[in-house]
Amino acid sequence: MSELQAMQARLVADIAAAADLDAIEALRVGALGKAGSITALLKTLGGMSPEERQAQGPAIHGLREAVTAALATRKAALEGAALETKLAAERLDMTLPADARPLGSVHPVSQVMDELAEIFADMGFAVATGPEIEDDWRNFTALNIPETHPARAMHDTFYFPAQMNDAEGRAMLLRTHTSPVQIRTMMAQEPPIRIIAPGRVYRSDSDATHTPMFHQVEGLVIDRGIHMGHLKWTLETFLKAYFERDDIVLRLRPSYFPFTEPSAEVDVGYKQEKGRRIVGGNGDDEGHAWMELLGSGMVNRRVIANCGLDPDEWQGFAFGAGIDRLAMLKYGMDDLRAFFDGDLRWLAHYGFGALSVPTLSGGISA
Ligand code: PHE
Secondary structure, eight states: OOOOHHHHHHHHHHHHOOSSSSHHHHHHHHHHHHHHHTHHHHHHHHGSOOHHHHHHHHHHHHHHHHHEEEEHHHHHHHHHHHHHHHHHHHHOTTTTTOOOOOOOOHHHHHHHHHHHHHHHHEEEEEEEOOOOOHHHHHHTTTOOOOOTTHHHHHHHOOOOOOOGGGGGGOOOOOOOOSTTTHHHHHHSOSSEEEEEEEEEOOSSSSSSTBOSSEEEEEEEEEETTTOHHHHHHHHHHHHHHHHHHHHHHHEEEEEETTTEEEEEEEEEEEEEEEEEEEOOTTTTTTTEEEEEEEEEEEEHHHHHHHTTTTTTTEEEEEEEEHHHHHHHHHHHOGGGGGGGGGGHHHHHHBOOTTTTOOTTTTTOOO
């Protein structure tokens, strides 16, 4: 056996016996690296006579090819084995339950707003909106609450500093009710008008039943020949659909709002059951009582005229209700402040599934 054959046999045997990829790499460097044994042999070719080179050349190149091939074969075998081991160790167990992902929920206020939109859409009402930063003309003056009127004091208003007055010099404020949306709607569109306007309102007030920000829904109908019968029917139909019961009894109590004339506070009969108020029944019946639910009335002629409409031609009614209050009554929460604390445990308990969209046919609390 020639020296080269012996060298090849030794290298190929070492390569075949290499235990891991590091060992393979060490053998490759030792044979074919810059200072490797085969590299050294290849370098000797340059100093040979042409005859010698003709004799030695193929043998040395053959050695290099054999070693290169052996390295590749062993490397592939080791990599294959490593992959097998890894696959065996990392096998996926498809029967394991998936990680639970935190799912958000729909806040009861949003849910009730959806229910309101659904119920009133069925009666031909559109949803209207207005800005929460309002001017005092739309929030008060146009609604027949003049500068010096004591009714302004009923709403503990958050005003912006005077340098933020608008171009017409009107003071800016956080709207104290959704009624300015009445003004915006009457000024923007021709009657007939049928809208509800849900949204945030602000008053400087804070205890278990009052928060500085809360939600109201305004209702407004303007048409020819509208009277209080329409108002009562609309509210009754709404409350029956909302509370999902037919025994809703209303009591209209004379009241005062500057923007309606006549005005009525609307009470609804209820009874106390296991510490909860259950809406339904006649408040005058045994075991029942009345609770004030919303404010309403026929839109004051002055308000209609302030919006540029002729009050002899157009009449209508308006109402305003607290959305948070409606949610508490239907879903049984008792502290309004919890609505806005953002406590995830409360939201998980009282929130609604993102896909449980209220529909009149499928039931709105489904
Ligand atoms: N804007 C009144 C309030 O905030 C409610 C209301 C609206 C009353 C419309 C009558 C008509 O108290």
